[in-house]
Amino acid sequence: MMTAQTAQQHQLAGGLAVEVVETSSLGDRSYLATDGDVAVVVDPQRDIDRVVALAGRLGVRIALVLETHVHNDYVSGGLELSRLTGAEYALSAEDEVPFHRRGLTDGEVVDVSDRLRVRAVKTPGHTYHHLSYVLEGSAGPVAVFTGGSLLYGTTGRTDLVSEDDSEPLARHQHASARKLADMLPQATHIYPTHGFGSFCSATQAEGDSGTIGDEQQNNPALTLARDEFVEQTLSGLDAYPAYYAHMGVQNAQGPAPIDLRAPTQADPDELRRRLEAGEWVVDLRSRKAYVRSHLAGTISLGLDGPMVTWLGWMIDWGAPITLLGETSEQVATAQRELARIGIDEFAGAATGTPEELAADRAQLAQLPTATFVDLAKARKNGGADGLPNPDVVLDVRTNNEFNSAHVTDAAHIPLYELKDRVQELPAGAVWVHCGSGYRAAAAASVLESAGRDAVLIDDLFGNAADSGVELTHGS
Numbered sequence: 001m002m003t004a005q006t007a008q009q010h011q012l013a014g015g016l017a018v019e020v021v022e023t024s025s026l027g028d029r030s031y032l033a034t035d036g037d038v039a040v041v042v043d044p045q046r047d048i049d050r051v052v053a054l055a056g057r058l059g060v061r062i063a064l065v066l067e068t069h070v071h072n073d074y075v076s077g078g079l080e081l082s083r084l085t086g087a088e089y090a091l092s093a094e095d096e097v098p099f100h101r102r103g104l105t106d107g108e109v110v111d112v113s114d115r116l117r118v119r120a121v122k123t124p125g126h127t128y129h130h131l132s133y134v135l136e137g138s139a140g141p142v143a144v145f146t147g148g149s150l151l152y153g154t155t156g157r158t159d160l161v162s163e164d165d166s167e168p169l170a171r172h173q174h175a176s177a178r179k180l181a182d183m184l185p186q187a188t189h190i191y192p193t194h195g196f197g198s199f200c201s202a203t204q205a206e207g208d209s210g211t212i213g214d215e216q217q218n219n220p221a222l223t224l225a226r227d228e229f230v231e232q233t234l235s236g237l238d239a240y241p242a243y244y245a246h247m248g249v250q251n252a253q254g255p256a257p258i259d260l261r262a263p264t265q266a267d268p269d270e271l272r273r274r275l276e277a278g279e280w281v282v283d284l285r286s287r288k289a290y291v292r293s294h295l296a297g298t299i300s301l302g303l304d305g306p307m308v309t310w311l312g313w314m315i316d317w318g319a320p321i322t323l324l325g326e327t328s329e330q331v332a333t334a335q336r337e338l339a340r341i342g343i344d345e346f347a348g349a350a351t352g353t354p355e356e357l358a359a360d361r362a363q364l365a366q367l368p369t370a371t372f373v374d375l376a377k378a379r380k381n382g383g384a385d386g387l388p389n390p391d392v393v394l395d396v397r398t399n400n401e402f403n404s405a406h407v408t409d410a411a412h413i414p415l416y417e418l419k420d421r422v423q424e425l426p427a428g429a430v431w432v433h434c435g436s437g438y439r440a441a442a443a444a445s446v447l448e449s450a451g452r453d454a455v456l457i458d459d460l461f462g463n464a465a466d467s468g469v470e471l472t473h474g475s
Contacts, residue, residue, distance in 0.1 A: 010189065014137030016116060018191060019054055021045075025308050025337050026074055027197030031145055033135050035115040038063040041081060042133060042145045043193045046258050046340050048077040048084065063112050067091040068147025068193060069130040072160045072244045073200045075255045075342045092122075094129040099254040104131060123149040123180065125173025126156035126200070128165075132180060134188075143189040144212075150177045151195035153206030155221050159237050160200070160244060166237070170230040177221035186213030197306070199240040202233050238400045242416065243312035243341050250342050258339050262332070266322055266348035268359040271295065274322050274347060275363075278449075280315055282307075284325040284334050287441035291456060293354045295324070296365040300445040303330055305438040308337040313416040314442075320347035327351055367444055371459045375407075375431060376468035387455055391428025396443040397435055397461070407433070408470040415439045422450040433457035433464075 010018045019032040023045050031042040032054055039060040044051050055062050062085045065078045069092070079099060082089035090110065093103025104110070106122035119134040119141075126148030135143040148156025155177060158169035188211055195205030206218065216222050220229055266274070275281055275297040283290055283298040284307065290300040299314075301307040303325075315321065321338075323346060325331040331349045338344075350357050358364050370378075370387055378384035393407050396415040406412065413421050415434070430447055434440040437458040447454040465471050 012135075012137075012142040012189065014115065014139035014142060016135065016137045016142060018135070018143060018189070019058070020191070021050060021054065022196075023074075023340065024196065025306055026340060027195070027199070027201070027306075028074060028193055029191070029196060030193070031191050032058075032062075033116070033118075033143070033145075034058060034060045035113055035137070036060065038113045038116065040064045040066060040112055040116070040118060040135075041078075041087070042066045042191070043068055043071070043147060044077040044081050046075040046077040046080075046255060047260075047336055048081040048258070051077070051081060052084070061085075062087045064110060064118070065089045066118065066133055066145070068132060068145060068149075069127045070095055070248055070251045072248045073194070073198055073241070074247060074340050076251050077255070077258070079254050080257050092129040092131050095252070097252055097254065121180065121183070123147075123176035125149055125158055125169055125176045126194075127161060128169070128172075130176070132176075134184065141184050141188050143191055144180060144184060146180065146190055146192045148192070148194045148200055149173065150180055150190060150215060150219065150221065151192040151201055151205050152190070152208065152210050153215075153218050154195060154201055154203045155219070155233070156194050156200050157202040157237055157240070158233060160240065160248075166234055167230060170233045171226060173233070174221050174226045174229045177215075177219065181212055181216055181222055184212050186211060186216065188212045190215065199244075199309070203236050236400070238398050239414065239416065241309055241313040243317065246317060246342055255342075256344075259344055260332070260335060260339065262328070263323065263335065263346035263349040266350045268357055270348065271322065271324075271350060271357055272359040272363065274320075279320050279322065279347065280311075281322045281324060282311060282334070283445075284323060284330045287437060287456070287458065289326075290441060290445070291367040291369050291458075294365055294367070294445075295354050295358055295363050297449045298324060298445065299449070300441040302438070302441075303333055303337075307334060308341060310415060310439065310442055311338070312341045312343065314419060322347045323349040324357065325349070325351050326353070365448065367441075367448065367454065367456055369456045369458045370431065372433075372457060372464040372467035372469050375457060375464075378431075379469075388429035388453060390431040390455070392426050392430045394425065394430050394432040394443065395434070396432060396439050401435065403474065405471050405473045407464060408472045415443050418443055418446050419450075422447065422452065425452070429453040429455060431455045431457055433459065433461065435461045
């Protein structure tokens with residue numbers, strides 16, 4: 001499961017250390033920097049118990065909590081962490097918020113201890129008021145927390161404030177990256193918040209560690225002229241999750257504390273009523289388990305993939321959600337993941353096998369699967385191994401993925417638009433694919449819920465051409 005509750009420690013010069021706290025389901029990282037006695041926390045996720053437990057294991061006191069920016073992709077835990085620990089809470093002085101915080105300005109230094117201090121550096125681009133934080137000790141600058149500014153091999157996207165601001169922010173992003181590179185030693189470690197799968201990244205990040213020197217060799221913001229960088233950045237931007245519209249608002253207002261109490265348990269009759277009403281009932285098991293047996297009408301979003309991103313993107317915000325898991329631990333994991341994007345209330349939850357959760361046997365369903373080899377055979381022969389003829393091949397990848405290469409004559413509806421566009425598909429059986437099978441399983445379950453015959457192509461798109469499937473390259 002993609003919870004990534006563990007931290008990894010990096011030892012730095014001057015007796016300082018940085019603990020990396022992964023949230024891989026959202027593609028983000030938080031950080032705890034320490035001198036062995038006190039700690040600074042940067043960009044914590046909403047489930048702050050992970051950070052509190054980490055500080056406890058290390059035997060350090062959290063003295064300062066920093067936000068690089070008002071986040072758009074998750075609900076911050078910074079304010080609540082400050083309230084709980086008594087740590088000072090700081091972010092840009094230019095961010096107008098209704099709660100108490102220390103407003104930092106460009107160049108301002110916060111002395112956390114005799115051995116640890118942080119220097120705020122204004123680095124607009126991802127947002128207008130974005131700050132990076134240079135970690136300094138007896139050895140001088142040793143690390144910089146770059147948030148959504150300088151990432152590994154890329155930068156944070158510049159269109160989250162508004163589409164009209166994308167170009168000026170891209171220019172700022174270029175200048176901010178060079179500002180950091182010019183002011184810091186090449187050996188300075190970079191610790192970005194985004195870039196590990198987050199849609200806050202302008203492009204896919206490269207690697208999971210690096211220094212200023214590394215980025216000077218590889219990062220487009222440091223290797224391209226400004227106008228070329230801006231053009232490349234803007235041309236590569238694709239859609240981002242719809243729930244982002246709600247994250248910045250919550251963070252600017254001051255998020256409520258997280259509530260991870262278990263949802264109300266739903267019995268089989270209640271589950272059937274919710275499914276008949278067309279509500280979101282989410283199957284958290286792997287797609288391999290889903291295809292073998294599931295309750296008809298449930299949506300496949302397994303915890304072995306980025307469930308939280310796709311559910312948050314697909315649903316109508318505020319729609320009732322019921323969680324189905326094999327165990328209570330699966331439900332608790334999903335609940336924690338969804339709380340990170342501000343989904344706190346659930347219609348209910350249930351655990352068990354589909355056979356145990358079905359009100360009657362008629363509710364049980366299976367989902368046929370295929371490979372790209374099967375698709376090539378079916379397109380050539382009109383069918384394959386008892387599977388229905390592929391009347392429609394549906395690609396549910398993003399626009400950029402589809403425009404790069406796609407199955408010739410395939411229909412294209414990104415997963416996040418599918419529930420509202422099923423009626424656009426021609427009649428007949430729909431063979432659906434994505435890049436690896438995860439999104440296609442979710443799409444197939446949406447199609448099934450809409451009464452369509454679906455076949456899941458559970459295969460890597462990279463196998464399509466070698467399987468004999470004709471591809472079209474470019475848009």
